[in-house]
Amino acid sequence: MTSFALGVGIGLSLIVAIGAQNAFVLRQGIARRHVALVVAICAVSDAVLITAGVAGVGAVVDRLPVLVTVVTVAGAVFLLTYGALAFRRALRPSALVLGDDRAMASRRTVALTALALTWLNPHVYLDTMVFLGSVANRETGSGRWWFAGGAVVASLVWFSTLGVGARFLTPVFARPGAWRVLDLAVGVVMVVIAVVLITGL
Template sequence: MNSGFLPAALAGFGTGLSLIVAIGAQNAFVLRQGVRGQAVLAVVGICFVSDAVLIALGVAGLGAVVTAWPAALTVVGLAGGGFLLCYGALAARRALRPAGEALSVRGAAAGSVRTAVLTCLAMTWLNPHVYLDTVLLLGSVASDQGAMRWVFGAGAMLASLVWFTGLGYGARLLGGVLSRPAAWRVLDALVAATMLLMGGMLLARTL
């Protein structure tokens, strides 16, 4: 085995994980789907496959194309910011519902898998920071690895798989805590705050 294989893979894993674990709209959504037990496999799969595709594009050198099309990032930023504000408003509305409404984990199973999938796709691909962080930043760091750049990319992909799998399925451990409507309202309030803050910041930076 090449002596540079393991260091490159570990560097990719660490860099990828550092970019993914920050609390954001996508992570908040995955967490909520996990505690609800709704479309978890689909959501985790979308997050990982999307990251893997973007990381591969970055390692292949697509970062130069991204920086050459600032107008495209502006359009994505406006669409993504508006989407996050709308989702945040819906989460805030759920948080303000009377405690008597069905907010339990069991009751959430009837939710639409299609809606969860479309929402996850929108949160992933309508966020310009995904392209800047994954394609541009990871791609530029990978280029410094020379012949080991694809090993670095594989390490970053593994970090994405580990994180989203752990977040989505590990969230079920909170099922007992979130069996009470009041706890769900707190979670939805946190999700709303995250979405509204990120949506507002995204629009402010784009405009």
């Protein structure tokens, strides 16, 4: 149980930081659009990556810098594109109208965006597969899998809380101005992360 608690603590410390993935989950949660789908994709993706890291795949990734470089460039391009779309939305904000099909992105678009924000982020590989994997493998016996379980639970709890809890902000986003502020913030986060990724190459 000590290993499990350690996994929860370290997992939360890595995932709670504001980032592209969290910003997307927050936006979908506020709009109440495909929240369960987004949370499931993010949580399951983290579970796969954490499990792979504990199984030793992280060591392979650590020895293939070219793979990290490719993912970094692709991720930066995607983040810049998503950031540009957020800035465009900020120029033409509209009030939140729940259930308005015309304003709702398709499940496919939302799913692909969630997958891209997760799997095209090199920090995800470094945090989950390399860092968490290395920490987990310091545990003896079954301790590493208890650690992995704790990290997976932390991911699931965080994304669920973020996605479902965001709906309490819905009244605020009944005003177009609030969406302008949110989309500007999302755009800035995406661009800053993209710049950090590129300059870190």
